[in-house]
Amino acid sequence: MTDPHPRPIFARLTIVGLGLIGSSLARRARQDRLAAEIVAWDASEQVRARVAELGIVDRVADDAREAATGADCVVLCVPVGAMAQAASGLLPHMHAGAILTDVGSTKQSVIRELLPLLPDGVRLVPAHPLAGTEYSGPDSGFSTLFDGRWTLLTPLEDGDPAAAAQIASLWQGCGAMTQEMDAAHHDRVLAIVSHLPHLLAFTICGTADDLEGESRSEVLQFAASGFRDFTRIAASDPVMWRDVFLNNRDALLEMLARFTEDAQAMARAIRWGDDAFIVDRIERGRRIRQSLIDLNQA
Amino acid sequence: MTDPHPRPIFARLTIVGLGLIGSSLARRARQDRLAAEIVAWDASEQVRARVAELGIVDRVADDAREAATGADCVVLCVPVGAMAQAASGLLPHMHAGAILTDVGSTKQSVIRELLPLLPDGVRLVPAHPLAGTEYSGPDSGFSTLFDGRWTLLTPLEDGDPAAAAQIASLWQGCGAMTQEMDAAHHDRVLAIVSHLPHLLAFTICGTADDLEGESRSEVLQFAASGFRDFTRIAASDPVMWRDVFLNNRDALLEMLARFTEDAQAMARAIRWGDDAFIVDRIERGRRIRQSLIDLNQA
Numbered sequence: 001m002t003d004p005h006p007r008p009i010f011a012r013l014t015i016v017g018l019g020l021i022g023s024s025l026a027r028r029a030r031q032d033r034l035a036a037e038i039v040a041w042d043a044s045e046q047v048r049a050r051v052a053e054l055g056i057v058d059r060v061a062d063d064a065r066e067a068a069t070g071a072d073c074v075v076l077c078v079p080v081g082a083m084a085q086a087a088s089g090l091l092p093h094m095h096a097g098a099i100l101t102d103v104g105s106t107k108q109s110v111i112r113e114l115l116p117l118l119p120d121g122v123r124l125v126p127a128h129p130l131a132g133t134e135y136s137g138p139d140s141g142f143s144t145l146f147d148g149r150w151t152l153l154t155p156l157e158d159g160d161p162a163a164a165a166q167i168a169s170l171w172q173g174c175g176a177m178t179q180e181m182d183a184a185h186h187d188r189v190l191a192i193v194s195h196l197p198h199l200l201a202f203t204i205c206g207t208a209d210d211l212e213g214e215s216r217s218e219v220l221q222f223a224a225s226g227f228r229d230f231t232r233i234a235a236s237d238p239v240m241w242r243d244v245f246l247n248n249r250d251a252l253l254e255m256l257a258r259f260t261e262d263a264q265a266m267a268r269a270i271r272w273g274d275d276a277f278i279v280d281r282i283e284r285g286r287r288i289r290q291s292l293i294d295l296n297q298a
Numbered sequence: 299m300t301d302p303h304p305r306p307i308f309a310r311l312t313i314v315g316l317g318l319i320g321s322s323l324a325r326r327a328r329q330d331r332l333a334a335e336i337v338a339w340d341a342s343e344q345v346r347a348r349v350a351e352l353g354i355v356d357r358v359a360d361d362a363r364e365a366a367t368g369a370d371c372v373v374l375c376v377p378v379g380a381m382a383q384a385a386s387g388l389l390p391h392m393h394a395g396a397i398l399t400d401v402g403s404t405k406q407s408v409i410r411e412l413l414p415l416l417p418d419g420v421r422l423v424p425a426h427p428l429a430g431t432e433y434s435g436p437d438s439g440f441s442t443l444f445d446g447r448w449t450l451l452t453p454l455e456d457g458d459p460a461a462a463a464q465i466a467s468l469w470q471g472c473g474a475m476t477q478e479m480d481a482a483h484h485d486r487v488l489a490i491v492s493h494l495p496h497l498l499a500f501t502i503c504g505t506a507d508d509l510e511g512e513s514r515s516e517v518l519q520f521a522a523s524g525f526r527d528f529t530r531i532a533a534s535d536p537v538m539w540r541d542v543f544l545n546n547r548d549a550l551l552e553m554l555a556r557f558t559e560d561a562q563a564m565a566r567a568i569r570w571g572d573d574a575f576i577v578d579r580i581e582r583g584r585r586i587r588q589s590l591i592d593l594n595q596a
Contacts, residue, residue, distance in 0.1 A: 130520055134587070150520055181516075189516045192506050197524030200498055203564055205583035207557045208490050218479075218487045220589050222428055222448055226495030229527050231590055234583030242576045245568045256565055259505045260558065266501055267554050270543045278540045285503035285532030289432070291518050292529055 005169035010035040013170075014061070014071040016086055018042045018051045019237070020132060021103050022077030023141030025174065026056045031143045034173040041067030042138075043078075043086070050138050064089035073166070076102035081243030084113040096121025099163045101170075103129055105190060105240075107154040107183040109247035115156075123163040126154045126183065128190075129176055134235035147175035154183040191251035195244055196259060199252065201233035202241070303467035308333040311468075312359070312369040314384055316340045316349045317535070318430060319401050320375030321439030323472065324354045329441045332471040339365030340436075341376075341384070348436050362387035371464070374400035379541030382411040394419025397461045401427055403488060403538075405452040405481040407545035413454075421461040424452045424481065426488075427474055432533035445473035452481040489549035493542055494557060497550065499531035500539070 013035030015022045022040075029038050040057040041064060042048050052060045061067035068074060068090040078086045083104060094100065100122055104110045107126050118124055129151040133140065151171035155164040168178040181189075204227070208219045223231070245252060269277040311333030313320045320338075327336050338355040339362060340346050350358045359365035366372060366388040376384045381402060392398065398420055402408045405424050416422055427449040431438065449469035453462040466476040479487075502525070506517045521529070543550060567575040 152520070185513070185516075189513055189520055192502075192509065192513075193517050193521050193525040195524075197502065197528050199564060200502070200561070201524070202579050202583040203561045204490075204495065204498070204557060205586045206579050207553070207560045209582050209586060210556070210560075211490065215483070215487055215490075218483075219491050220586070220593055222450065222487055223491050223590050223593075226493075226499070226531055227491040228590065229531055230495050231583065231587040233524055233527055234580070235587035236580075236584075238577050238580040238584065241580050242573060245576055246571055246573075249568055253565055253569060255505070256561065258508070259502060260561065262505045262508075263498065263501045263554065263558065266497060267551055270547055271551060273544055275540060275544075278543055279536050281500050281504050282532070282534075282536040282539050284507050285500040285529065286534075286536065288503045288507060288518070289529040289533035292521050292526065295518055295521075 005166055007033050007173065008036040009166060009169050009173060010072040012037045012039060012071045012073075014039040014041060014067050014074045015057070016041045016067060016074060016076050016090065017078035017082075018047050018138040018141075019077060020136050020140045020145070021129065022075070023051070023054075023056060023138040024131075024143065024145035025075065025077065025103075026051075027141055027143040028146065028174045029170075030056060030058075032173055034170055035073075039067055039071065047138055054138060056138075056141075065093045068093035070095070071098055073099040073101065073170070076100070076104070079237075079240045079243040080104040080106050080110055080247045081239070083110050084117065087114050087117050091117050091119055091122060094119065094122050097123070099123045099125055099166060101125045101127050101167050103127060105194065105244045106248040107186045111154070111156065111183055123160045124156060125159065125164050125167040126156075127167055127171065128152045128154070128186065129171060129174075130194075131176075132236070134232055136237040136240070144175065146171065149176050151176040151178045152186055153178060153180045154186050155180060187248050187251045191248055191255045195248055195252045196255045198233055198236065198241055199245065199256065200259075201230040204230050205234045303464055305331050305471065306334040307464060307467050307471060308370040310335045310337060310369045310371075312337040312339060312365050312372045313355070314339045314365060314372060314374050314388065315376035316345050316436045317375060318434050318438045318443070319427065320373070321349070321352075321354060321436040322429075322441065322443035323373060323375065323401075324349075325439055325441040326444065326472045327468075328354060328356075330471055332468055333371075337365055337369065345436055352436060354436075354439075363391045366391035368393070369396060371397045371399065371468070374398070374402070377535075377538045377541040378402040378404050378408055378545045379537070381408050382415065385412050385415050389415050389417055389420060392417065392420050395421070397421050397423055397464060399423045399425050399465050401425060403492065403542045404545040405484045409452070409454065409481055421458045422454060423457065423462050423465040424454075425465055425469065426450045426452070426484065427469060427472075428492075429474070430534070432530055434535040434538070442473065444469065447474050449474040449476045450484055451476060451478045452484050453478060485546050485549045489546055489553040493546055493550045494553045496531055496534065496539055497543065497554065498557075499528040502528050503532045
């Protein structure tokens, strides 16, 4: 099959926010020549200086205006709570026909905030690469981060399919598999596969941190499998996660409510010695794990 | 320093229950000649046959009597709910001066059940190696499982310190670090570092499994970091974990209650947009992760 988007896919790709995701995208786009020119912009002067030092892009812009001017595609790689502010500085300088896309972990909130800001002719393609590590910042990125991972696209109903196809092509160029999904549905699925697990991981760290003196230090000393895995999840970027929680509030609170009911049912089974219930719950965990292995997602 | 327990530590070491832990202990004990003779016994005929086939012990006993007779040390590596039954078949055949020890994840329940069965002269040393994987059975064990991990000993107040020292030496011989701890305290610490994380992991798998049709399949397809890590924890052995939950009920339910209060506080902060509270919780997670890294427990 002929690739409908031969490389470079874009003449000028501007990446805004050079954290783990943005700097990984920059590295991969450059390595595989997904754009003829790759421009970086970050609100932090320190990050801009570091990106220039790392030499992972063709040019670091001096301001938002320079970053947006002449770009075929601008990718917002900032926390979801910072999307609107980042976009508002860029959009007035984008030309008609250019594409604005993002990598935010919540999609309804990003669409709700960006849509009113969109000038005529700029095409919005919301996207979300399901990839990450516990590290953040421009030094933490690497070009293979997206290999074999999904990127979900949540194009607008009246959006331009050609623009969505180009963004899909960009992520496929980064090694990702892509799939389109309704934004509300995306937010629900992500609430359970990502946002709730992070909430639980942050919470158990707090619960352990509140233990009385000796127990607290022993929790750290004897951190066993289980707690250790939770702390790895809990090491993620605070601002990013605060924004995710606040911007996917309804879906997350609903999933937490379901989870809490289920945890209480488990507590009741433990209190009253309901063997069958407990074993059934544990075996469901094993089956789901097996399904993931079968799907190559483990 | 001269090792107070030169190898072999025991003339005859009998391992009862050849799952992940028991078969790892057998492999390491044989590799490093921690006992002159290593005997295996498992209630399952299939496991006994497989252990003989694997050739990881010197001899597989035909019955509990043969397993116990002449052993200097018997290590119970069965789920905590099966300890009493396993011990009752062995103890009548153990000689005075022999040591009975175990690897159970709950220590108060094991002591409560084994103590009344103990014949005069047999010395009980409860122990718990903090090591494991998501796999079970005699094939899953490996000789380095305990390297650099803790084994907690919870010796009885009127127990024999020489016996405890020999068991510490056995686990040190397996590569573990050892520490003595009060049994009740052990159960509290383990409730938060291991039992509660497992309960949460099993529960979230159930919550996901209960989702309506399309979402359920998409949870599997798009299992992101977070959920994926939880399913790894949730793949553990059902009987072992049912027994742990039922045998550390009080400490586990208390930790779950504390956790639930903390999760509800987080939910409230998300609902009302309390940025500072959310960020504080996330940063505590990061600090705890950093402490683990500093302690080489990550």
